[in-house]
Amino acid sequence: MKFKHIFTAMAFAAVVLAGCEKANKDVDTTPQNGSAIGDVSGVWTKGSVHEIKGDIIVPEGKTLTIEAGVTVLMDATTKPEIVIKGNLYSLGTAESPVKFTVSDAYRTDANKFGKLWGGILAAPTCTELVLDHTILEYGGNTTSDASTSVKMGLYKAVAGENLPALWFSNVNGKLIVQNCIIRNFQEDCTYIEGGKIIFANNVFYTTGVSGGEAMNFKSGCLADVAYNLVYSANTNALKLSNSGDRIPQAYIIAYNNTMINTGWRRPTAKGGSVWLEATVHADLYNNLFANTRFGIKRDPKKPEDNRSKNDYNWYYGFDQATVNQFQVGSNDIVAGGTHDVRGTKAGDNDPKFVNFPLSNPVTSPDFNTAWDFHLQGNSPALGKGTANFTRHHKAGIALSNGLTYISPEPATYIGAYGTKL
Template identity: 30%
Template sequence: MKKLQIIALGISLLALAACSKKSDNAVVSVPQIQIGKAIPNTGVLPAGSYKGTLLANQTYTVGGDITINAGDTLLIQKGVKINMTNGANFIVNGDLISLGTSSSPVTITDPRRTKVPGTSVLGQDSAYVGGWGGIYAGPTSKLVVLKWTHLDFGGAALKALPFTGANSLKVGAQYILYFTNPNGVFIMEDSWMYGSPDDATRFYGGYYNIMRNTMEKCGSNGGDGFNAKGSAVGNMAYNLIIGGATNGTKTASDGTTAGECQFTMYNNTYVNDGFRNNGVYGARSGSVEIENNSRALVYNNLIVNCDFGVRIAGGPAGAKVYLADTTLVTNGSVLFPQTKYGYNFYYADAASIADQFVPTNVAQQVVTHPQSTDIPNMAAFLGVNYTFGLVYDGSSLVGKNNPMFTNFPLPATAGSWVTQCSVDGYNFRLQSGSPAAGKGTTTAFQPITTGIPLDANFGSSGITPPGQDIGCYQLNGTGNQH
């Protein structure tokens, strides 16, 4: 184990261990830690191998790829700002730990770029271009932890392959987060992503807790938000995803023979997603996508003015997008026996959006069944004779069931769901009278805990269970903390 230097006094290791066992939404205050030697900020950090600690509240400038060798750890303390230049990346063959706090987050950014609120147009907004590179964790990386960390303006194209044995990683890739160790752990909690030219994330294998994050403007003319592939398993919950090009959260088992991709996706809020994808498969974009022999539990999600609702892909094996795993398995070979979904809430300001609350075959073959627990009740609306995949008229649902955000204009101005892609000054918390309040399920499923360590520094700060209010913000103050 790595040698830890406890900077705060009077805190015992037993107390720290006790704090790490919490599995609720509380953000535990822990003593600052340091691993190895401190890295000074006396000049531009050149490309090379690094280990040790970036010190709290310091600003560092990086001039080339930062490589963490297998067996080494780079730890980033709270309040650190890292200005990435020359399209630099983090190449993680060891462990990367970023420990921001709510009052002193870590920021990794391209110093040439600034966030622009309001209308966002492809070709005019630098968020979609890619400034610095990304965090690429290879097959020997055992642990990546990002807590209260801003990842802004990433996605510069890879100039060379950073390691061998990576799934679908090519020169020119423009991901911000990439992880590919089937035995590794990836934790992203209470963090932010702003801007990307392609998929913001690609995950191939390993164990994940992706919880209470905010994602804005991800994908230029294509690209998913949290995109899990291979044998990756874990949770995607309490995330706010606004203005994504394609899907907000996605699973697909392609890229591995090690096992199925399995995730819970619950209590997320998706706003204005799915309208910038102009590719061949762009007509399947929107909120949630389950495809290619993967399985998922999809509950309690708030989906507002997104191109498509929860989409369970159909189609023949061997196609680019093929059938999700909807079979019932009772032999214990999977983490949960069957793909299931329900208690999801939909709102639309256009008939073209309401027509896809239950996705149809206009894009590709689907097997999404209307659910009586959804709002609106799509099983009742479509009737017992509806055949999933067929086109229907949802125009009477337009403007119904306004979720009553604290501060966001609904009904929205026509077409604004294409160009309002960032949070800005809006507040997506629910008002007390919201029809989404108290309509979630807390008993139909439980989050995945397999393989996810609970630790204030080297694991999850807490796997927040399903919330009774639909969406990422809970009226009792739990859920997303941004």
């Protein structure tokens, strides 16, 4: 009888252990730490570390919530992709951001442009995706015929594509990307093909080997894009397009963004600051262009919607070659409004950043986190913006988990940062 009891206890323990092992790997998980491959959902709890050993998928109808301080450690050998068919909420804080990264041994200058994992790929069945106080770095792997994304028909669904940090593709979905840092990616940071969207208070740098945008929006997008800093994107800070012919027509309202040194590393002269094409409807206000290649530029063969507007934008060039690039009448530069500040001589309209060497080489992708792009108290860009326009999501985007995100109010200074408090 005693042996029978011992055997029963051992069998029960084995079942429990097997259940724990499964929970630690895939569905409805709440482990402090774990490893993952295959299907995942549930909650990854505050401060935990999750080693991603292979491609992971949030199944349709399921949700993965990632709490503050979680580290999602991508295996640089298997180079996993993260596929979201359900919903994803990555909810970090300023003090404890969520981080999608690789181990310290791979965080080297040789891997400056990542390629060590794929990206976050949200299928058309993903209805809600939030990245808040989240860091994405060292990804952008190139797809092959064996890639899960290619087999599932996701993103561009062919081998040889460099994956973005984030792809979203549901025109009826809701996408929030705010307070994030996206860095060290091979090509595009984001590639967005639809949805009600807020991109706010993000920083993009050290991305794009030979091409790639910081924020790339296509048809189906209704987006408010505000208070973002883009440093030395290989091509454009903002590529705004209605390509794809999805409904609704792409309508992007971009305001109070700061763009520094963008576009100079692209081998051809397609763009470098804001690129407009294919009947996109784009309204652009209070944006600061410093040492960027071009200003707001159009595709002359496929121009923007004629209802588009831009005014109250600020242009600065340290040298004459840069100033010449953004003059209206050349390079397919889009004419702005009467309140634009656009000088004709090198050094005109210094925005007076708190700490940034305006002579910094425009071809360098290296970012110094000690730089401070706030405006000094005597900056001429203070008080030169406008709040007299309506943004898409002033009333907010309400999500099924009870959270509501509101696009930020515009400021009357130019750029992403006013004076330091």
